[in-house]
Amino acid sequence: MKSPPVRLALAACLVFVVAGCSSTAGTSTHQSTRISAKADAALSELRGRVLSKGPHGESPAVASALTLTVDEEAQVRAKNATAAIVMHTGGDDWSQAQIAGLKYQFEKLGIKVVAVTDAAFKPDKQVSDIETVLSLKPSIIVSLPTDAVATANAYKEAAKTGAKLVFMDNVPQGMTVGEDYVSVVSSDNRGNGVVSAHLMAKAIGGKGKIGVIFHQADFFVTKQRYDGFLSTIQTDYPDVNVVEQKGIAGPDFAGDAQAAANAMLTKYPDLSAVWAVWDVPAEGVMAAARSAGRSDLVLVTEDLGKNVAISLAKGDLVKGLGAQRPFDQGVAEATLGAYGLIGKQAPPYVALDSLAVTHDNVREAWTQVYHQPPPDWLNSSYKK
Incomplete structure (x- = not known):
């Protein structure tokens, strides 16, 4: 049986440990709140603006x-x-x-x-x-x-x-x-890349290891997306660490992206998030994450295709995207x-201009993008 002084010492240590954990949790919550507010302010400022220049530097x-x-x-x-x-x-x-x-x-x-x-x-x-x-x-x-x-x-x-x-x-x-x-x-493909960077930072609390899957081709608009995303995430969110970048050339963009994401997840088991250059490669990343049992992986992309829209509606892997208005x-x-x-x-x-899409506005965004009411499959997928 422990003597009273020992019990008091242990209790004091326990109080110290709990206080330390509470302090850490409080700091983490504070950072997440601060990052969320910063990202929201940036997204609000981008609304209605075009950041891209034309192929020969033309103003839009x-x-x-x-x-x-x-x-x-x-x-x-x-x-x-x-x-x-x-x-x-x-x-x-x-x-x-x-x-x-x-x-x-x-x-x-x-x-x-x-x-x-x-x-x-x-x-x-x-x-x-x-x-x-x-x-x-x-x-x-x-x-x-x-x-x-x-x-x-x-x-x-x-x-x-x-x-x-x-x-x-x-x-x-x-x-x-x-x-x-x-x-x-x-x-505004550069704008879409910038939008997706802010959405990713918000989703991961402004810190963590991420992977980037880009289009490995002489393709003006996908380069703009990549540049917009990378420059924003690295400049505005210094606690986000881009640990791996892989290019995909297609034509099997989903399959190539799945292979790239598999390699990233194997090499970095603590990977927080992946950015994919558009929705079809994002589908490959989703397949890789599910195969690896990584339901916690955050995925951010571009373009509001059917499968990423369903993921957004369910509150699944895809947490946000920058949508075009095709x-x-x-x-x-x-x-x-x-x-x-x-x-x-x-x-x-x-x-x-680009359109920021999250779980909250995915159904309204579908109407803006396609000029059609949200389909039944999107409404039935939506989880409040």
Whole structure:
């Protein structure tokens, strides 16, 4: 049996340990609250702003500034024009929303869509698609080049036919705005990267080890996302440690990202979070996390696709993302095609601001992004 002095000493030690733990917990809670407030303030300041510059350093014009008068719309309809949509890929929600926005606006302007192609992220396939489309003699071509160098000659040949070219996101090398193409339209991809950095910092309390999965290609917009995320997380949140970065080149972006995430989780069992460059690679990260039993892993990404939306709605692995506005982007691209038809001066670069999406606003964000009510599967997935 311990003597009273020993018991008193042990009790004093226990009080000291508990007080120390309480102090540590209090400090951690304080830091998390401070980081959350800092991230929220930054996100609020970003709302409605565009951070990206164009492919050649152009300042952005806002999509809402693109207008056609009643007389100009009549001039467009009188052209009996046609349009071809030459996609880098058609197999994701973003691409389908772009196509929907394009078709909506082209129909509104009396322009017939004669072709929609899907290059499956393969430059040689896209070159072939362009050659096939040119046989239809479209008045307008709207396209996202898979590779700025490998596809350049094909687009230059398209420009020589007199077709009015409007680009999504990326511009082929050696082409001049106002001469070879009308304009380029993009979401604020740098802004989306910045948004996702603040969302990640908030989700992990501003500290921890993270991995980054980026697009290993000469692709203007994905570079902007990566640069925006990395510079913000490293500059604004010094207690977040980027311990691993892996590039993926596709075309199996989900599979490549899963392999990259598996390697990260094996090498760093205490990894707090992963950033993925868009929603399809994020799906691969989700698969890796589930396989490793890492239900606590925080995942932040870009683009509001179906599977990441479900994860957000459930309060699962995905904690936030920076969303583009692809339907509105398609409307802007079709409008610029009409500008080209009637010789109206177009801004060289048009951008749409980023949208921060979390569990709380995922259903409202779906409507903003796709111009449709939240689907039943999203509403049924949502956990309050």
